[in-house]
Amino acid sequence: MAVALTTLVDEADRYLGVAKISDYCPNGLQVEGRPQVRRIVSGVTASQALLDAAVDAHADVVLVHHGYFWKNEDPRIVGMKQRRLKTLLNNDISLLAYHLPLDVHPEVGNNVQLARMLGLVVEGPLEPDNPRSVGLVGSLDTPLTPVDFKRRIQTTLGREPLMIESPAVIRRIAWCTGGAQGYIDQAVMAGVDAYLTGEVSEPTVHSARENGLSFFAAGHHATERYGVQALGDYLAKRFAVEHLFIDCPNPA
Known part of the structure; x- marks a missing residue:
């Protein structure tokens, strides 16, 4: 047709x-x-x-x-x-x-679809007071260590992510696909255990380490x-x- x-x-x-x-x-x-x-x-x-x-x-x-x-x-x-x-x-x-x-679309959007791929349960926007908020906050379907979550990302996306590991088990997580490493500050404010995006910048590493947050850069294209x-x-x-x-x- x-x-x-x-x-x-x-x-x-x-x-x-x-x-x-x-x-x-x-x-x-x-x-x-x-x-x-x-x-x-x-x-x-x-x-x-x-x-x-x-x-x-x-x-x-x-x-x-x-x-x-x-x-x-x-x-x-x-x-x-x-x-x-x-x-x-x-x-x-x-x-x-x-x-x-x-x-940002709630059904076919990149962030919602990535959540479905990785077993992330959406709770709400990363920036609740911003009507144009792109990122999301939620939880893992089951708590995982950073190394285990890295393994899940690699298996699902077919790409080994860069990881900055914190000691905490990951229960709550924030994420935003693509080149959204700058949202790590909002992730810190959200009180999550980890932040996932596509790209990484030099300051991102320091932010993750100094705030005790696990960080994953899984690729702009891949996410x-x-x-x-x-x-x-x-x-x-x-x-x-x-x-x-x-x-x-x-x-x-």
Whole structure:
């Protein structure tokens, strides 16, 4: 079956509440392709590797978390950006991208989906007084030592995380996918035993050690693979179209 591109985009925008969220890039349809959609290919980032794989898969839409046209980026269509856009336009493929709306969504969001993968029970937002809070706070389905939780992350995500270990068993935890190491201060204030994100910065290590908090950096890409898959599955079921997730390996 096929669905009109405009219908697909309108539903994705509505479902994710795009109009309510201010972001660093345009969310929704970023590049317009053919008017009918039969197959969606999803991935984390609209890299050249993903676009080439989407062409091979005969995709009508590429659905990603990390798209294009970020705030303060060079607006010229040259080099890498030119090649990527040329691939989409030459093959009449649409690009649909959702950044913060896909991080915060309570059903298909990156943070909720990561919780399901790792056995984390959501209790609430990391910043209760911030209506735009991205991170979450919750508990493990069973208390684990930091080493055991590291092992669970590695088994589940297929990537060994960087770990700063504290002596405490992990019962309560805060997490935020992607490049959210700066939220470690909010995690400390939340009184949790551990904080999990994708990336790490030099000051993060000191914050974890000096506050007695276990910290895990499991990879930006690795922690943000699941929201876009869930969104793609939702749209595929909603409109009876095909959906294929393609994971382009990325160690970062």
